[in-house]
Amino acid sequence: MTTLLKAIKWDACLIYKYGIVAVAFAIALIYSLIFLFIDTEGYEKIIVALVFSDPVMYGFLFTAVMVLFEKDANTHQVLAVTPLKTSEYLLSKAIVFCVLALVMGFVIVLAAWPVYFNFLWFLLAVVLSAALFVFVGVVGVSYVKSFNEFILIIPLVLAPVCLPFLSFFYLVESWLFYLIPTQACLLLFEASVSKVENWQLIYAMIYLGTLNFLVYRWAYNSYNKRIIKTDRL
Amino acid sequence: MITVQNLHYCYPNQKSDTIKDISFTIEKGEIYGFLGPSGAGKSTTQKILIRLLSGFGGNVSVLGKDLKSWSTDFYNHIGVGFELPNHYAKLTGLENLQLFASFYDKPSRNLMELFAMVGLQAAANQKTEAYSKGMKMRLNFIRALIHNPDILFFDEPTSGLDPVNARIIKDIILDLKRQGKTIFLTTHNMHDADELCDRVAFITDGQIQAEGAPKNLKMKYGKPLLRVEYQNQGLISSDFDLEHLGQNNEFLKLIRTHPIVSMHSKEATLDEVFIKTTGVKLNAIDL
Numbered sequence: 001m002t003t004l005l006k007a008i009k010w011d012a013c014l015i016y017k018y019g020i021v022a023v024a025f026a027i028a029l030i031y032s033l034i035f036l037f038i039d040t041e042g043y044e045k046i047i048v049a050l051v052f053s054d055p056v057m058y059g060f061l062f063t064a065v066m067v068l069f070e071k072d073a074n075t076h077q078v079l080a081v082t083p084l085k086t087s088e089y090l091l092s093k094a095i096v097f098c099v100l101a102l103v104m105g106f107v108i109v110l111a112a113w114p115v116y117f118n119f120l121w122f123l124l125a126v127v128l129s130a131a132l133f134v135f136v137g138v139v140g141v142s143y144v145k146s147f148n149e150f151i152l153i154i155p156l157v158l159a160p161v162c163l164p165f166l167s168f169f170y171l172v173e174s175w176l177f178y179l180i181p182t183q184a185c186l187l188l189f190e191a192s193v194s195k196v197e198n199w200q201l202i203y204a205m206i207y208l209g210t211l212n213f214l215v216y217r218w219a220y221n222s223y224n225k226r227i228i229k230t231d232r233l
Numbered sequence: 234m235i236t237v238q239n240l241h242y243c244y245p246n247q248k249s250d251t252i253k254d255i256s257f258t259i260e261k262g263e264i265y266g267f268l269g270p271s272g273a274g275k276s277t278t279q280k281i282l283i284r285l286l287s288g289f290g291g292n293v294s295v296l297g298k299d300l301k302s303w304s305t306d307f308y309n310h311i312g313v314g315f316e317l318p319n320h321y322a323k324l325t326g327l328e329n330l331q332l333f334a335s336f337y338d339k340p341s342r343n344l345m346e347l348f349a350m351v352g353l354q355a356a357a358n359q360k361t362e363a364y365s366k367g368m369k370m371r372l373n374f375i376r377a378l379i380h381n382p383d384i385l386f387f388d389e390p391t392s393g394l395d396p397v398n399a400r401i402i403k404d405i406i407l408d409l410k411r412q413g414k415t416i417f418l419t420t421h422n423m424h425d426a427d428e429l430c431d432r433v434a435f436i437t438d439g440q441i442q443a444e445g446a447p448k449n450l451k452m453k454y455g456k457p458l459l460r461v462e463y464q465n466q467g468l469i470s471s472d473f474d475l476e477h478l479g480q481n482n483e484f485l486k487l488i489r490t491h492p493i494v495s496m497h498s499k500e501a502t503l504d505e506v507f508i509k510t511t512g513v514k515l516n517a518i519d520l
Contacts, residue, residue, distance in 0.1 A: 003336055006335040006336060007336075009335075010332050010335070013324075013328075014321065014323070014324075017321075017323040017324065018323060069322075070321075073319060073320060073321060073322055074315070074317060074318070074319035075319050075320065075321055077315060077319055078313075078315065078319050078333060078376070079333075079336075080285060081283055081285075081308055081311070081313045082308050082333060082336040082337065083305040083306065083308045083309060083336055083337060083338060084305075084336045085305055228285070229285070230280075230285040230286065230287075231245075231286055231287055231288050
């Protein structure tokens with residue numbers, strides 16, 4: 001088994017032991033119950049908004065919680081003197097939370113049972129969104145010392161992230177929303193339950209792919225410099 | 234095993250070097266003590282040796298290979314025991330060791346044997362959040378040994394331990410030396426350093442002020458005297474020069490005519506050597 005697979009196995013074990021899986025299931029269950037008791041026809045946008053909020057939460061909030069637990073326990077210091085590479089540490093977190101988001105998102109979609117559903121667009125939307133917010137979570141948590149400090153920066157991240165919902169729900173129209181990654185995420189999620197213009201899908205994939213790479217590099221440097229305090233490459 | 238030549242290091246955004254041109258070598262099977270007050274450069278040196286800091290000047294080679302040319306495979310050859318406990322609280326002690334052991338390319342040692350070595354076998358399946366500080370420190374210690382590395386770095390290995398468990402840890406360190414392991418020991422505990430180390434280096438302000446075998450340092454900085462305590466209407470002590478002691482009539486007469494209570498040579502303690510060589514008083518050291 002490669003080091004990355006071993007890291008994934010242990011991260012999966014840790015999110016279970018920290019209760020993150022239980023919380024994720026509880027959220028998915030609440031959403032699912034809502035959809036089971038209402039007629040979802042014509043409510044595709046609500047489905048998209050709720051399913052999108054899950055990868056964001058798993059990716060950003062839960063990664064931050066997990067890394068903060070590890071910071072408190074000083075385990076990064078020990079991981080840094082094993083053959084586990086920083087890239088493997090980050091990819092392991094991204095993969096575990098992508099899988100969690102995929103499973104929970106799919107549970108919600110099953111409960112909502114939309115008229116049209118494209119699994120490939122759904123898969124792409126979850127993977128690109130969840131991975132991006134995992135890396136944002138690592139960057140965010142590298143600048144704080146405690147969960148209380150982290151709570152203070154949550155609005156700074158989530159407030160701009162939520163702006164494209166104004167356009168999504170036809171409240172405000174502006175091309176500027178296309179600069180915010182949430183716009184790209186919403187378009188991919190929307191493509192899984194309804195028709196979206198091809199140019200929008202191309203924009204979303206290129207934009208999210210590029211951002212994932214850039215924020216991954218940022219997370220890599222932040223993790224090394226600010227969390228394990230090393231200058232090695 | 235470890236060769237350091239003209240090592241210097243400056244942290245980013247600092248004007249002067251934290252490590253200032255230090256050199257030392259550590260042979261295979263040797264226990265090398267690195268002693269000094271907080272901020273002297275001990276941790277920085279150790280961070281360089283374990284590849285956490287790479288922007289250093291000078292030459293460092295470990296296991297015959299330039300430190301900068303090692304990949305993450307380096308960590309298969311070294312084990313690090315940190316000063317403070319660092320475990321996943323929600324995992325058991327055994328799961329903690331299994332987690333870290335899984336990342337090494339080498340087969341791990343029998344983990345239950347390691348638990349038994351430090352008297353933790355009954356707690357192996359308890360979550361570490363229920364461990365006392367002493368138990369966590371013992372778990373720290375054995376974690377450094379899980380992949381049977383050639384070189385070990387221990388930072389205050391007996392910190393937070395009761396005398397019995399401290400004795401167990403020190404005996405294991407001496408046993409590791411007998412197995413041919415090379416050990417880099419960072420400590421403030423002069424008694425431990427004196428007992429364990431083949432050689433010690435005293436570092437202050439980023440420079441090594443003195444280096445050598447504890448015995449030699451104590452002789453060098455001590456006085457060649459023998460102090461005799463004897464009874465003569467009360468307890469009295471007298472000092473005699475060790476040189477030509479057998480021909481010292483005053484000494485010979487004393488031991489023939491008075492009940493002797495104790496006799497001790499007056500070599501310096503390692504604490505005294507430290508103070509003399511570094512100019513730093515013990516109460517200024519972060520103990």
